[in-house]
Amino acid sequence: MSISTEEKDRYLRETAIVLAREGFQTGKTDTGKLRVLLDGAPLCEVTENGGITYRNEDINEPERVAAKDMVYEIVRNTAEYMRQMETAPFLKADGLEDGYKVLADFNGTVLAGVQSKHGVHFVTWDWAYGHTGVCHGHYFMENYAGAKQDFAIRSGLIQKEQLFTPEQMTEIYRCCADSVDGDFFELTGEQEKMIRSVQQQIEECVPDLDERIRQQEDALEQIAQEQTM
Structure with missing residues (x-):
């Protein structure tokens, strides 16, 4: 197009x-x-x-x-x-500055974007006062992915409990590594393949995974040293 x-x-x-x-x-x-x-x-x-x-x-x-x-x-x-x-329409709400556009609107929640000299900034709001105003703003600055996820949760499109935080995914990744690389479990080929796929999915979802694991290992090493002193 x-x-x-x-x-x-x-x-x-x-x-x-x-x-x-x-x-x-x-x-x-x-x-x-x-x-x-x-x-x-x-x-x-x-x-x-x-x-x-x-x-x-x-x-x-x-x-x-x-x-x-x-x-x-x-x-x-x-x-x-x-x-x-x-293509999005402008967001019309009492007391709101001009320029915000409605990127998504569902179940009483709106995802909006506004152009700034630093790039597009994103925010989610709840509609209020019969769709004449907005409230409870969650401001994400340039974090588009974070704003989309927040909109999906606030609007009820997905349940928050279905999502893992980067910290949780890092721990899951480490446990997966222990399972397939250690001698703790007897795994079938299919089980190992499944665990490897979980690791790959986490690697794609957590860009700074290596740094998080390194920090986690450093913290565990420090705790171990303190316990032996």
Whole structure:
């Protein structure tokens, strides 16, 4: 689907802001795409339709492949909410400043976004006063994923008890590792395959999993040292 020049510029500008937060450098190409650089070297280019293009020679190391994949996820998510921002109606509520747009509305809860010089910011509210006002705002700044999850929980689309926190998932991951890598249990091939898939799913859900595990191991080591003193 084609988009106007203004929509394209807004999307690429927002994408550049989000990428900069994650440490990437950006610049415009001669063809109007967004060039993405990692450590000053070309990595990939962002297209106007929410995709990326890249050259194999620019992702010739595992770290650069991972960075390219990270850029793609950022680009995909940014394209998702920017499409919404372009077509969503403005949120009308007493006492609310102008500019907020309704990205989702269900069961008395609204997810809204507003454009700022630092990028789009997100918030969830409960409708009040017969849909003439909003209350109980949860402000997520640029955290789109967090705002979507909060909206889903507040509106009743999913139950909070169905979700695990990053801390809980880290502990589950560690227990899975003990199960498949240790000699504590006799596992069938199917059981081991299932546990490995759980680990992979957690790795995708918790980007800083390695750091969390390291901190957890350091804390356990410190406790053990204190107990032996």
